[in-house]
Amino acid sequence: MQEVIERDQWKSFVQEFNHRNVLRATHVEVLGEDIGAQSEEEKLPLTGISVDFKGSEAPSVEIALGGETAKEERHLSHMIPHVKSIMRKIGDDLREEALLIEDEQGRQTILTFESLQRLTEGH
Numbered sequence: 001m002q003e004v005i006e007r008d009q010w011k012s013f014v015q016e017f018n019h020r021n022v023l024r025a026t027h028v029e030v031l032g033e034d035i036g037a038q039s040e041e042e043k044l045p046l047t048g049i050s051v052d053f054k055g056s057e058a059p060s061v062e063i064a065l066g067g068e069t070a071k072e073e074r075h076l077s078h079m080i081p082h083v084k085s086i087m088r089k090i091g092d093d094l095r096e097e098a099l100l101i102e103d104e105q106g107r108q109t110i111l112t113f114e115s116l117q118r119l120t121e122g123h
Helices: 007-021 116-121
Strands: 002-005 025-032 036-052 060-066 075-080 083-090 096-103 108-113
Touching: 002 007, 007 036, 007 083, 007 096, 025 060, 036 075, 036 108, 060 083, 060 108
Parallel strands: none
Antiparallel strands: 002 083, 025 036, 025 108, 036 060, 060 075, 083 096, 096 108
């Protein structure tokens, strides 16, 4: 099931989304006509998403990923300027499977949560 998040709900949605999904393993991919499909990272845990309605690139979304502790050196901060829409995908288990963020140029950033099955197959 897919659900479009209304713009006036973005701030409260990302707060609740972070609470439900913090530290879940992720995969981030960016799709666009000018770049094709670009994989940004795999299996880093979600540390949080934020929305900013101020500034020259507003509205913008930042996806922060990384280790649970300061010892974990792998981390990524992915900025999406000029966001046009946010949509979430709900899985059969009623947990969020993915978040799709589209900018004004039509470029899509897809944050997918790794399933436990996919994580154990990788080891």
